[in-house]
Amino acid sequence: MKKGFLISFEGGEGCGKSTQLKKFAIFLEEEGFDFLITREPGGTEVGEKIRNILLHDKAALSSKTEFLLFSASRCKLIEEVIIPALNEGKIVVLDRYFDSSYTYQGYAGNLNLQDLQTITNFAIGDDAQPDLTVLLDLSYEEGFQRKSADERLKNLDRIEQKGKEYHDKVRAGYLQLAKDNPRRIFVVDATKTQDEIFEIVKFEFKKRYQNCQNGTK
Numbered sequence: 001m002k003k004g005f006l007i008s009f010e011g012g013e014g015c016g017k018s019t020q021l022k023k024f025a026i027f028l029e030e031e032g033f034d035f036l037i038t039r040e041p042g043g044t045e046v047g048e049k050i051r052n053i054l055l056h057d058k059a060a061l062s063s064k065t066e067f068l069l070f071s072a073s074r075c076k077l078i079e080e081v082i083i084p085a086l087n088e089g090k091i092v093v094l095d096r097y098f099d100s101s102y103t104y105q106g107y108a109g110n111l112n113l114q115d116l117q118t119i120t121n122f123a124i125g126d127d128a129q130p131d132l133t134v135l136l137d138l139s140y141e142e143g144f145q146r147k148s149a150d151e152r153l154k155n156l157d158r159i160e161q162k163g164k165e166y167h168d169k170v171r172a173g174y175l176q177l178a179k180d181n182p183r184r185i186f187v188v189d190a191t192k193t194q195d196e197i198f199e200i201v202k203f204e205f206k207k208r209y210q211n212c213q214n215g216t217k
């Protein structure tokens, strides 16, 4: 039975997710929470191998193949890391989760969302549902501008290379998901400063965590 708290962070390229995750980890540490942070794809030995195929392999992958690989990595992470940590009462912080599959492979990759939901439910089960998902919302243009010139030229991974049309659909997909899941997904305007965003995230987390502890979520 799940006892901990699961929070996922989502957003398009350059939305400031990594910065927020760092700030959030420092906050949890300072407040004395028992927590762990992990990422998707990856987070386990097998997952990191799958990550390498997904992001850096030269082979062309269809959205369907991508989705199944992301799901396999996710399933391993749930079995090996997420469920045991939640059972120990930890706060589990996820750098991306299944919403990324729904937006990138679903909305942008044109896969049927219901198919993705069926397979995702099979992969994650009932005990690894997020208590809160923070969505950092930013346009593709602004996100891309934030990357350094070097990152823009050389280090784009396979998914980052997909271009504006794809990433516009990712953003629209996230906003649709937020509309469909208003209790779970909390949208933050990522054009605000990193400090402002962090205060908003911290406030929302404290509220939800408290409700969860009181059994009123």
Ligand code: TYD
Binding pocket: 012, 013, 014, 017, 018, 039, 040, 041, 055, 070, 096, 097, 098, 099, 100, 101, 102, 104, 105, 157, 159, 160
């Ligand atoms: P990463 O380097 O972790 O990027 P970011 O800092 O943007 O999180 O790369 C993860 C990439 O994989 C990112 O472009 C989003 C993509 N992705 C999917 O397409 N589907 C998924 O289910 C997940 C988890 C990630």
